[in-house]
Amino acid sequence: MNCRSCGFPIMKFFSLGQMPLVNSFLTKEQIPSEAKFDLSVGFCPQCCLVQLMETVPPEKLFRDYIYFSSTSKLFLEHCRSLADELAARFKLNPDSLVVEIASNDGAQLQAFKDLGIKILGIDPAANIAQVANAKGIPTLPEFFNLALAQKLQTEGTQADLIFGANVLAHVPSIVDFAKGVKTILKPGGTAVFEFPYLKGLLEKKFDTIYHEHVFYYSLIALRNLWHSVGLEVYDVEQTPMQGGSLEIFIAHPGAFAISDNVKILINQEVQAGFDKITTYQKMSDEIQNLKNELMALLAKLKSEGRTIAAYSAPAKGNVLLNYFGINQNYLDFIVDKAEAKQGLYTPGTHLLVYPLNKIYETKPDYLLVLCWNIADEIINMPELAEYKKHGGKFIIPVPEVKIFNE
Ligand SMILES: [Zn+2]
The missing domain is CATH 3.40.50.720 (NAD(P)-binding Rossmann-like Domain)
Known part of the structure; x- marks a missing residue:
């Protein structure tokens, strides 16, 4: 198996054996035909990316997702404060466009819409995209990738802010995805992604390993990944979401000064041995x-x-x-x-x-x-x-x- 980011052969270090799809609850009739898939994790010695050895086709995982995000009141409050924070930081106005990747039923985009900002959602779960559209949140029922980004670019879509929570760890073709982000990101725009931080794994919080999560990111690996497509991670924050997450800020090179946060966290990761198989x-x-x-x-x-x-x-x-x-x-x-x-x-x-x-x-x-x-x-x-x-x-x-x- 070769690294999905840099192509170097990856080394397996942990196996959970054959595992069912852990979000797929079953009726009694479905039990005999339940499918299981190998679940093992490897490390790339070249770019330091931790990733699954094998993946399940995304169509099997995400096309009919049962999770509707707007059900939690706490989550809606989080969406509102995040929209306020990002709109202020990037001085978003009614001419700005926010594109959310994996926008689910549109809870986060609704918060931007309420601020008078233009929005576009992208989510492959057709049933959920339909719910979002019905609520007035324009949502494309598609997987985000380079081909879709090029199509959007042709139609004149350029984003001031691209946002994605819990998507970066889920996409096997991550380089194609990153090129797509570059394609629709305005020269002065920022892409913000939030995802579970690799650190949790090293604190024995191993149960975040499942088929939906292809990647377990360190900042070291992420910097390498985005650099390879010509973008730059210029800031990073740690958040308590999901028992420990990272929020990274990405832009075209030179658009923003690189924050000390990036340097500090990379140093911490090197100290903690995130770059070593041992x-x-x-x-x-x-x-x-x-x-x-x-x-x-x-x-x-x-x-x-x-x-x-x-x-x-x-x-x-x-x-x-x-x-x-x-x-x-x-x-x-x-x-x-x-x-x-x-x-x-x-x-x-x-x-x-x-x-x-x-x-x-x-x-x-x-x-x-x-x-x-x-x-x-x-x-x-x-x-x-x-x-x-x-x-x-x-x-x-x-x-x-x-x-x-x-
Ligand atoms: Zn690699």
Whole structure:
């Protein structure tokens, strides 16, 4: 396998084995025909890009996506403040155009539209693009790539701001994508991308590894990538999104001065060994230790006759369950707040998803918190106050195995 950014042969350092598509919940009838795909990660010794060894065709992953972003109030507030911040920083006005790549149902673009700025969304999930268009957010139901960018350029589309959250890690043909960005970016424009930061992986937050995420970016690798298509990363910020994300600012060379943030973070990455395969091999060993520790705990609790339920079934939770081999032998049941998942079976492990009230009815001894990144929020949820009062305990599996309320 060759690097998707620079073409150099990549070195495998971690394998999660055969993994189902962790966002694809199943009906009982779909279980026998469930597909699994290899999930292993490699490192490019030439440009330092961490990436999957094999990918699933994007058509299988994104054409019929069930996630609608506007459902969360917190997310809408985030969209508004981000639009305000970017509009002020780049002095956007009614003549400016914001293009969002992977714009989903248009929540972020709506916030720009409310500021009187011109907008265009691009999202390959046809069902979601349709929802956006119906709401007055012009959205092309396409994958963003160089061919589409050239078509847009021919039609006179040039962006003052290109924005993309959680897309840069998802696109296998990343060089073609980057060339597309260059094609529609105005000479003085900026492209802003937000994505999970590689640092999390090295802190044992391995459950962000799944088929949708082809890349696990360091700033070192990103700088190399954008430089190769003739663009420049001129600023970077770390954000708390998704348990640790990066926001990068890209422009045509010389359009903006390179911020000290870029230099500082690259130095930190070199210090931490992000440019060395041995760092990643060590990470792989640490995750194996984490697995052994959690499995020993669950086995001990089961042998003592304790009941254990899993709290919520996010994509990352399904990665953990499948890779660790946590199935019906360990878990009595699983619950999730999202109605869209209730009554369906979890990918790979085939646990029926129940609503939260199953916890109040059956009072399991332990809740395995799979959305560990918001563990505090879960433990302090008013809905779980009763459970806690009666001695219900919480197991946090990542990045360290911890038990609360013991
Ligand atoms: Zn490379």
